[in-house]
Amino acid sequence: MxxxxxxxxxxxxxxxxxxxxxxxxxxxxxxxxxxxxxxxxxxxxxxxxxxxxxxxxxxxxxxxxxxxxxxxxxxxxxxxxxxxxxxxxxxxxxxxxxxRRASSAESKLQVKLAQLRYEMARAKEKVRLSSMGEQPGFMGIGKFEVDVYYNDIKHRMQTIRSKLEKAGKQRELHRKGRKRMGFNTISLAGYTSAGKTTLFNKMTGETRDENKELFTTLSTTTRRITIKQEPFLISDTVGFISKLPAYMIDAFKSTLEELAHTDVVIVVVDISDSLFDLKKKFASCMRTLSELGVEGNKLAFALNKMDLSKSNEIMNKIEILNLSGKNNWVLVSAKTGENIDKLKEMAANIIENYSLTNPKNM
CATH class of the missing domain: 3.40.50.11060 (GTPase HflX, N-terminal domain)
Known part of the structure; x- marks a missing residue:
């Protein structure tokens, strides 16, 4: 290391x-x-x-x-x-x-796009500074003229974008296919390390990699589950983080836009976090979901790691997150499996209620 x-x-x-x-x-x-x-x-x-x-x-x-x-x-x-x-x-x-985390062809392209966006924002200044003498790990761009360097980045970005566009269209076809087959869809979202992948494994019987490291998941995995004798498709998505620049969210758009099209988004919240962390992470998640165009009445909240928290502290936190009195949250433990069935039922109920109030959108 x-x-x-x-x-x-x-x-x-x-x-x-x-x-x-x-x-x-x-x-x-x-x-x-x-x-x-x-x-x-x-x-x-x-x-x-x-x-x-x-x-x-x-x-x-x-x-x-x-x-x-x-x-x-x-x-x-x-x-x-x-x-x-x-x-x-x-x-x-x-x-x-x-x-390091990108494993699928699409997530590798998304990372490359984000890297090029980062480079592009700094291209002119980097070329100016490179003439003043190289520094460790700083340049590596040779004697590029500004325009040549800038246009080279631009061209590479266009190539990647068109590949990602194709992947996005493919994803859209899959979505339409799932709808035709009558599948309702659930997506897991939340701050990185909130326990999304552990919860995904518990809900699906999967054994995906799960650890305490940040950004374990970069590419979406979808599995079929049954709730109330009905088939559902559930997906795990990339974790959010504070101060994640807009261009990085944009690079992962084709993966993240799944959240706007899904029937219900389960926001996984680590309820064992300190009050300060909890508020910061919750606000960061809600802001990102809003930027992605996810509707508020499609949200469910899985308050995870209940096994690590005292009940009086939990109730105080639910109050602070403005969730008390609402029926779109459930306390769960992805580790022990407690209340997982309740969470599945709640997700199915939200989809049912949404389809009754928004029949055109379903």
Whole structure:
């Protein structure tokens, strides 16, 4: 495993998530520097912290330095010039994880598209900086002129987009086929690591890979299940994360748009999270679902990991999430299987109610 020095925010949830991202990308964090503010113009951090980082970098000799914020190319260049190490910002780190996790042809294309979008946004600045001298892991673009470099990225993006478009059309045909055969569809969504894949396995009898790492699932898997003697198709989708840039969501559009077309979306929530984490992750999920055009009356909430929580704490959290008094949530444990049948029934009821109130859409 490669080593990394991590620079992140001075908050427990930020530290845990950043360490989780490093771990998922294959980096062992050998030292963590925490700061209240990571957006200073020249280096992202203050000169005093940079000196400390320089000394640490010399002593610990990490493979990379991970900066848990989005860096401008000039900031990345300035840091690499002084530290003589490869600098990975939050976006590059997530892209590395996506690259490691992509297994299907479509998810590999989606990751490539996201990487090119990242490159394109920085192309002009990178070419300007490359003439000032190369830095570790920073350039690798030779003596490209701006336009040549920019157009090359553009052309590669167009090629990938047309391939993804074909995959999207294929997906649409599958959707229409499922509808004709009378299948109702359920999708699992939620913050990465909420336990979606474990829940998927419990609901379907599958044995998909499940672990605590972030982004275990990048490509959608669909299986058939039976609820109330009726056939349903259930899908697992890519996990959401805070501060996930719009272009990354856009790159995974053909996978994520399934959520807008599905009959019910089960949002998996880790109810054992601290109050702060719970609110942040819930808001992040709801924002992403709204951006994808998922209708509110198609949502069901699986409040997972009930086995790790006290009942009075759970009720308080349900109140805070504004779910009390509503009938579209159920407490479950994907680990023990508790209330899984209740969850399936609730999903079937939501579909039934939706079809009664929106007959044209079904």
């Amino acid at each position: 490669n080593s990394a020095i991590l620079i992140t925010y001075d908050k427990e949830d930020a530290i845990n998530e950043a360490k989780g991202l490093c771990d998922a990308a294959g980096y062992q964090v050998v030292h963590t520097i925490t700061q209240k503010f990571l957006k200073r113009p020249k280096y992202g951090i203050s000169g005093g912290i940079l000196e400390r980082l320089e000394e640490l970098s010399e002593r610990l000799r990490p493979d990379v330095i991970v900066f848990d914020e989005i860096l401008k190319p000039s900031q990345n260049y300035n840091l690499a010039s002084i530290l003589h190490r490869e600098i990975l910002d939050r976006e590059t780190l997530i892209l590395e994880i996506f690259e």
